[in-house]
Amino acid sequence: MSEAARGAAIDPSAFVDPTAIVEPGASIGPRSKVWGGAVVRRDARVGADCVIGRGAFIDAGVILGDRCKVQNLALIYHGVRIGDGVFVGPNAILTNDRFPRAQAPDGGLAAASDWTVSPIVVGDGASIGAGAVIVAGIELGAYCMVGAGGVASRNVPPRALVVGSPAKRIGWVCDCGGRLPAAAPYACGACGRGYADDPATGGLARA
Numbered sequence: 001m002s003e004a005a006r007g008a009a010i011d012p013s014a015f016v017d018p019t020a021i022v023e024p025g026a027s028i029g030p031r032s033k034v035w036g037g038a039v040v041r042r043d044a045r046v047g048a049d050c051v052i053g054r055g056a057f058i059d060a061g062v063i064l065g066d067r068c069k070v071q072n073l074a075l076i077y078h079g080v081r082i083g084d085g086v087f088v089g090p091n092a093i094l095t096n097d098r099f100p101r102a103q104a105p106d107g108g109l110a111a112a113s114d115w116t117v118s119p120i121v122v123g124d125g126a127s128i129g130a131g132a133v134i135v136a137g138i139e140l141g142a143y144c145m146v147g148a149g150g151v152a153s154r155n156v157p158p159r160a161l162v163v164g165s166p167a168k169r170i171g172w173v174c175d176c177g178g179r180l181p182a183a184a185p186y187a188c189g190a191c192g193r194g195y196a197d198d199p200a201t202g203g204l205a206r207a
Contacts, residue, residue: 008024008025008040010022014029014033017038018036020034020052021038022040023041023044025042026042026058029046029050032048035051035072037055038053038054039058040058041059043060043061044062044063049066050067051068053070053071053074054072055072055073056071056073057074058070059077059096061079062076062078062080063081064076064086065086066084068082068086069086069088071087071090072090072091073091074090075094076094079096080122083124086122086125086127087126092129092130092132094122095133096118101115117136118137119136120136120137121139121140123143123158124142127177129146130149131148131149132146132149133151135151138153138154140156141155141156141159145161145177150162151165152167154167157202158198159174159175159203160173174188175193176188178191193206
């Protein structure tokens with residue numbers, strides 16, 4: 001264990017590369033791996049069986065569920081809560097300030113008290129493509145998929161496939177990742193799972 005990791009709650013079965021920084025107060029769950037150059041800040045919580053790629057940044061207080069994959073150089077900032085089985089692609093960015101400024105109105109350097117965190121919630125099984133940007137204050141529904149390079153600035157319904165900047169829905173995806181038909185009945189040709197419209201969320205639910 002590196003000196004930086006002392007004082008953190010790291011499960012004995014977890015692996016933390018000696019060049020990674022895990023701050024005191026952070027926790028790393030069973031069998032999770034934190035690779036070289038990654039940073040897990042204070043009070044962040046990484047669940048079981050997660051993989052944190054090289055150079056990834058997990059900010060203070062961030063919560064990751066179990067079986068998450070955070071790829072190389074992804075940036076996940078304070079205020080983000082991620083469910084189980086979520087994929088965060090390389091160089092993806094999850095932000096936390098909708099109106100960022102470097103200085104306060106009086107001209108001084110902005111401090112923590114000069115801004116308000118706008119949280120992001122990521123539902124179970126969601127996938128965020130390489131280089132995608134998730135704008136602060138939105139929710140990504142369960143098993144949705146944000147395409148590579150997309151900029152999600154509004155809530156994404158469960159199992160929606162969104163691409164572009166700003167990201168727009170172009171279809172639906174199965175829990176296995178396969179494309180679903182554009183209209184009901186939504187049956188996955190790859191695995192056979194079926195779905196139905198969910199008026200409560202604007203997305204799809206398991207049939």
